[in-house]
Amino acid sequence: MSEEKSIAIFVTVTVLGMLILSNRASAAVYTVGDAAGWNFNVAGWENGKHFRAGDVLVFNYIPAAHNVVSVDRRAYNSCTTPKGAKVYQSGRDRIRLVRGQNCFICNFPGHCQSGMKIAINAM
Template sequence: MALGRGSVVVLLVCFFVLNSELVHAATYNVGGTVGWTFNTVGWSRGKRFRAGDTLVFNYRQGTHNVVAVTKEVYDKCSTPRRGSKVYRSGKDRVRLAKGQNYFMCNFPGHCGSGVKIAINAA
């Protein structure tokens, strides 16, 4: 089926609109040069995050982990629910969803010592 000139223009516009989100996606190293460690809780202050941005959690494997949690679990630093996504590689890459995103380390005492972040992605 042949496409008319108008159809080609519409397809190109759709292509650029759909891919513009990828062009604007950013990658953030959580905790900066120090990485995912104690007192990281304030690291996100002053930063603007968007859905599709990637957070990179760098830490020595076996010293921490990263668990995607609910606000309730985050606020209480409680044990995450069964089925929570747990990352353990030491070089974890997590793409942000639109809205609130909560992450913590669930090693004993780590969350309470600030190894947690809350990110609001527009």
Template sequence: MGLGRGSAMVLLLCLFVIQSEMVNAAIYRVGGAGGWTFNTDGWPKGKRFRAGDRLVFNYGPGAHNVAVVNKAGYAGCNAPRGSRVYRSGRDQITLSRGMNYFICSYVGHCQFGMRIAIYAP
């Protein structure tokens, strides 16, 4: 069954909206030139994030990691069972709508500021 003229227009409009959101997505290097390291917890301040923006975490593999955690994991500096953990040293993570929490789950690293919380409307 073919698409009617109205259905085709709706489909094209949806594709345009999706494409324009992808084009407008920003890419942020977490921690700036210093990368994902200690004392980066203040790095998000003053930045305006949106859902679909990408975060790039640069760090030495084996020295750190990036765990995507919930609010409790962020507050307690622990990666709950089932948390997604990245280890490549060049991780790219797309922000979801709402609060996004990231920590380094190596012992003591989160407590020394290797954690960020980002709101993305």
């Protein structure tokens, strides 16, 4: 391989690495429900916000009282937990958004139906 080609590959890899790191560094962090945290009537909290893939949602709540379940749109609409759904229970969960639809519910009985759910479309 020629020295010029080696330098070109090195520069390309370096630039790509810097772009990836700068994209991660610019990710926004959102606390779901703001100061009130992940609680009843949080539905609609996401309105007016612009989310991107890589942004982080922070769910603050009392673990004995709530949880966070990552679900698809169908489970979000029906307030059900599909088999194999990821359930978070720490009370200080940090979840990175993926491109497209991101839906979350609390699956404690009656909580989702009472407004403990959000649906976010990340660009």
